[in-house]
Amino acid sequence: MDEWLAQVFAPARIEHSLQMLGSVRTQHNPEVEVARRLLTGQNRKLATYREALEAGTDPQLVVSWTSQVLSEKHVTEGRLAALDQQVAGHSSMSRDEDGV
Numbered sequence: 001m002d003e004w005l006a007q008v009f010a011p012a013r014i015e016h017s018l019q020m021l022g023s024v025r026t027q028h029n030p031e032v033e034v035a036r037r038l039l040t041g042q043n044r045k046l047a048t049y050r051e052a053l054e055a056g057t058d059p060q061l062v063v064s065w066t067s068q069v070l071s072e073k074h075v076t077e078g079r080l081a082a083l084d085q086q087v088a089g090h091s092s093m094s095r096d097e098d099g100v
Contacts, residue, residue: 032080042076046073
Protein backbone atom coordinates (compact mmCIF):
# COMPACT_ATOMS: atom_id res chain seq x y z
CA MET A 1 0.00 0.00 0.00
CA ASP A 2 2.80 2.42 0.90
CA GLU A 3 4.51 1.71 -2.38
CA TRP A 4 1.30 2.34 -4.31
CA LEU A 5 0.72 5.64 -2.49
CA ALA A 6 4.28 6.68 -3.21
CA GLN A 7 3.67 6.04 -6.90
CA VAL A 8 0.32 7.83 -6.98
CA PHE A 9 1.69 10.91 -5.24
CA ALA A 10 5.11 10.94 -6.90
CA PRO A 11 6.10 14.46 -7.95
CA ALA A 12 5.68 13.63 -11.63
CA ARG A 13 2.10 12.36 -11.08
CA ILE A 14 0.80 14.64 -8.34
CA GLU A 15 -1.24 16.97 -10.58
CA HIS A 16 -2.92 14.04 -12.31
CA SER A 17 -3.62 12.32 -8.97
CA LEU A 18 -5.18 15.47 -7.52
CA GLN A 19 -7.42 15.86 -10.54
CA MET A 20 -8.54 12.25 -10.22
CA LEU A 21 -9.31 12.70 -6.52
CA GLY A 22 -11.29 15.84 -7.25
CA SER A 23 -13.24 14.04 -9.94
CA VAL A 24 -14.16 11.15 -7.65
CA ARG A 25 -15.11 13.56 -4.88
CA THR A 26 -17.71 15.25 -7.06
CA GLN A 27 -19.03 12.41 -9.25
CA HIS A 28 -21.57 11.23 -6.70
CA ASN A 29 -23.12 14.59 -5.86
CA PRO A 30 -26.68 13.84 -4.69
CA GLU A 31 -27.93 17.21 -5.96
CA VAL A 32 -26.72 16.37 -9.47
CA GLU A 33 -28.42 12.99 -9.32
CA VAL A 34 -31.70 14.57 -8.18
CA ALA A 35 -31.53 17.17 -10.97
CA ARG A 36 -30.84 14.49 -13.58
CA ARG A 37 -33.78 12.40 -12.36
CA LEU A 38 -36.03 15.47 -12.48
CA LEU A 39 -34.90 16.23 -16.01
CA THR A 40 -35.58 12.65 -17.09
CA GLY A 41 -39.06 12.83 -15.59
CA GLN A 42 -39.77 16.17 -17.25
CA ASN A 43 -38.68 14.83 -20.64
CA ARG A 44 -40.90 11.80 -20.09
CA LYS A 45 -43.87 14.06 -19.33
CA LEU A 46 -43.27 16.08 -22.47
CA ALA A 47 -43.22 12.91 -24.56
CA THR A 48 -46.46 11.79 -22.93
CA TYR A 49 -48.09 15.14 -23.65
CA ARG A 50 -47.10 14.89 -27.30
CA GLU A 51 -48.68 11.45 -27.46
CA ALA A 52 -51.81 12.84 -25.82
CA LEU A 53 -51.96 15.62 -28.39
CA GLU A 54 -51.56 13.14 -31.23
CA ALA A 55 -54.34 11.04 -29.68
CA GLY A 56 -56.74 13.97 -29.84
CA THR A 57 -56.48 15.63 -26.42
CA ASP A 58 -57.57 19.28 -26.40
CA PRO A 59 -54.56 21.27 -27.71
CA GLN A 60 -55.11 24.10 -25.22
CA LEU A 61 -54.90 21.65 -22.36
CA VAL A 62 -51.70 20.15 -23.77
CA VAL A 63 -50.24 23.66 -24.22
CA SER A 64 -50.97 24.40 -20.58
CA TRP A 65 -49.32 21.19 -19.38
CA THR A 66 -46.36 21.65 -21.70
CA SER A 67 -45.78 25.25 -20.63
CA GLN A 68 -45.68 24.25 -16.99
CA VAL A 69 -43.24 21.39 -17.57
CA LEU A 70 -41.03 23.48 -19.87
CA SER A 71 -40.82 26.12 -17.15
CA GLU A 72 -39.84 23.49 -14.57
CA LYS A 73 -37.38 21.96 -17.04
CA HIS A 74 -35.73 25.33 -17.62
CA VAL A 75 -35.18 25.70 -13.85
CA THR A 76 -33.83 22.16 -13.59
CA GLU A 77 -31.44 22.68 -16.52
CA GLY A 78 -30.18 25.89 -14.93
CA ARG A 79 -29.60 24.13 -11.63
CA LEU A 80 -27.82 21.25 -13.34
CA ALA A 81 -25.60 23.68 -15.28
CA ALA A 82 -24.70 25.48 -12.05
CA LEU A 83 -23.89 22.18 -10.36
CA ASP A 84 -21.79 21.09 -13.35
CA GLN A 85 -19.84 24.35 -13.12
CA GLN A 86 -19.35 23.79 -9.41
CA VAL A 87 -18.14 20.24 -10.06
CA ALA A 88 -15.79 21.42 -12.83
CA GLY A 89 -14.29 23.98 -10.47
CA HIS A 90 -13.68 21.40 -7.77
CA SER A 91 -12.25 18.78 -10.08
CA SER A 92 -9.36 20.95 -11.24
CA MET A 93 -7.54 21.21 -7.92
CA SER A 94 -3.94 22.22 -7.73
CA ARG A 95 -1.37 21.36 -5.09
CA ASP A 96 -2.00 24.65 -3.32
CA GLU A 97 -5.76 24.16 -3.21
CA ASP A 98 -5.54 20.66 -1.82
CA GLY A 99 -2.86 21.45 0.75
CA VAL A 100 -0.18 19.29 -0.87
